[in-house]
Amino acid sequence: MQEICELCGSDALEGVYTPERSTRGITVHICGRCGLVQSLPRADRAPRAAAAVSGGADWGNVRYGKGFRTKIAVDAVLRQCDPQAHFSLLDVGSNRGSFARALLSAAPHAHITAVEPDERVAQSCAGLARTELQVSRIEDAALETGRFDILHSCHTIEHLAHPAHVLDDHHRVLKDGGRLVLDAPNIAILGADDIVEEWFIDKHLYHFSERTLSRMVEAAGFAIVEKADRGDAANLFLVARKADAVDSAVAADPQEVEKAYELMTSYVATRAHNMAALVAVAAELHALAPKGVAMWGAGRIFDSLVTHGRFDARALRLLIDTHLKAHVGERHGCALAGPEDLIQAKPGVIVVMSRGFADAIAAEARKFAPAAEILLYTDLLSRARTRLAA
Ligand SMILES: [Zn+2]
Structure with missing residues (x-):
């Protein structure tokens, strides 16, 4: 069946990206008329x-x-x-x-x-x-x-x-x-x-x-x-x-189409670069393991570190995720802990694996483990990218 764009009704949907490990075999499409990005089927x-x-x-x-x-x-x-x-x-x-x-x-x-x-x-x-x-x-x-x-x-x-x-x-x-x-x-x-x-x-x-x-x-x-x-x-x-x-007809928007293509191109290139850098991030974290490393955030960024950076989750002293802990017991062979477990574990290093909530998590982590060094995922990645570029 010919799919049409949900926003403008055009059939000019071009497949531009296949997500990794999709269980439904989806392809991401851009509407060549209005620029809406949509997954099919x-x-x-x-x-x-x-x-x-x-x-x-x-x-x-x-x-x-x-x-x-x-x-x-x-x-x-x-x-x-x-x-x-x-x-x-x-x-x-x-x-x-x-x-x-x-x-x-x-x-x-x-x-x-x-x-x-x-x-x-x-x-x-x-x-x-x-x-x-x-x-x-x-x-x-x-x-x-x-x-x-x-x-x-x-x-x-x-x-x-x-x-x-x-x-x-x-x-x-x-x-x-x-x-x-x-x-x-x-x-x-x-x-x-x-x-x-x-x-x-x-x-x-x-x-x-x-x-x-x-x-x-x-x-x-x-x-x-x-x-x-x-x-x-x-x-x-x-x-x-x-x-x-109101008139529900949606006009073409070539500028939005162009922006959507640019964004997808940037995503694929930046992500490939960052996945390569994750190997260096994982190596840095493995080297820190003797100090006792706690990681806060077991979501998709952590998944990428294990899957693409080949990080061994068993190297962690503690893996904290308050949200996921309510749903699952472990991630990649490492049991999920809560922030209060930091008090007993006394890690030397806490790695914050979050983008949007990094500052809030770092502040919370300091309360439970004031002596630990706190590393942010964004900084680790940025250092690894610089080394990779050198
Ligand atoms: Zn459209």
Whole structure:
């Protein structure tokens, strides 16, 4: 079947990249007309994978960044409506309920409808006051027209087979003038100097830029009223108002197409370079092993260090990951620990394996192990790249 672009309807979709270890055999395509980056084939109603985090491309069930985005979203909702008012909010992809809980306590008269397809996490919202839980895909939720004042959707839109249709439905279920609060991963991260992980995971079918996401939202009949700070290369955040129906035709955008190609080229080249540098990073860390090395962050960057840098995880004294620890017991043969284990382990070195949260993690690590030397992944990688270039 001929696939067409979800944003502009063109059939000019060109396959530009095959992610490593995709279990679904996906290929990343660029629309030659509007520049939207999208993965094909689209998984509509595909069976859900086990809660595995074993491969480069199957992190679907561990939505890593979601919890961290709660405060930003709650603050945005409270800017849009009176916290003391009675209002009705739809939380799309409520996950473990961190947003719902934060909003309920900040807005004492808010009523939430939480929609979450994954039974394993949905029940976290069961029994919450002023909250109605619907275990369902948003596409199947069949919600009443004009029912909600606010709709919150965080790191969900990129998972949908047909996000433009779902945005049309978001428009339908909102009251006139209702607000859409939307958060999604930002493809701009592909331009980062220290990118090393496979960014194109199987469960993400769309890879939005600020431009392509804004256009899709506008085409669904919304007017954007707030956009996040452009300095955030990892997330796209916007607030939009339900406007009157607008012309949903999406014009060609050659500049965006060019940007998408440039970004993909940069990603492939930078990543290849960084994967080679990871071998040197691994060697440096092996040499530090006698001092006792603790690593904080067992996610995709750590995966890359083991897989591409051939790092032996058994060289670690401790592997910390507060988030993953809740889902899995070990990574690459190394048991997962919590920050408090640093007190007993007394490592000489703590390596922070995170990009977006490096400073926060380093500060936390200092509390538990004030004597340890702290090394950031970004610095290790940058030193290795310089050596490689020499
Ligand atoms: Zn297109």
